[in-house]
Amino acid sequence: MADRPLTIAIDGPAAAGKGTLAKRVSQHYGLAYLDTGLLYRAVGRLAAESGVDLDDPEATGAIAARLDTADLTETGLRGREAGERASRVAVHPPVREALIAFQRSFASQPGGAVLDGRDIGTVICPDAEVKIFVTASPEVRARRRTDELNAKGRSVAYETILAEVRDRDARDAGRSAAPLRPAQDALLLDTSEMDIETAFRAACDLIDRATS
C-alpha cells in the first residue's frame, strides 16, 4: 500500500453499480467517499425548484456556484427524475467548472479518498493513483435497475428503464464538456457477468496490484 494518501477514481455509466462498489472500496481501504453525481443531482433539483431552465448554462452555473454541502443531504436526490435533471445540467461548462474546486479539495484530504462519477479520472483527479472504469452492458444495467426498483415496490417496465439508460449514456458520453470516457490509464472493470461481491473483489485486486 502506498505511503502517501491514496486517491481512487471510479467512473462509469449510469447504473453500472459504481456507487455500491465505490462505497465498499472506501470502507475496505478506510478512505473518505464522495458520490459526485449527488452534486449534479442537487444542482438539477435546485434549478427545477426555483423555476430555472435546466438548459440554461449560466443560470444553472450560478446555482452550482452557490451549492452547499447541506444541499447534498436532501432526500429524493437518488431518484430517476433527479438523475435525468442531473444529466441535463451536467452538460453545461459553467456548472462543471463551479463544482471542480469542491471535488478536488475533497480528493486531496489527508486521509485519501474515493470519488465516483463520470470525469474523475479524466478531469477532476487526473493524477489519482488508481482509476477504475466500471461498466456493464446497457441491458444488464437496465435489468439490475429494474429489479432494484421493483424490489422497492415501484413497478416499472424493463423497456422504460433500458430507454432511460441509453438516453443517459448518449447524453453523458456525447457532451463536449468532460464527456464520459475512460482515462487512458484507467483499469477497465466490466461487471456484466459479476455479482456485487465478485465485482468488489475484482476491484480490490486491481487496486492492490496498482498500489503494490
Ligand code: DC
Ligand atoms: O452517477 P449519477 O447517476 O448519480 O449521476 C447523475 C448525472 O450527473 C449523470 O447522468 C451525469 C452527471 N455526472 C457528471 O456529469 N459527472 C460526474 N462526475 C457525476 C455525475
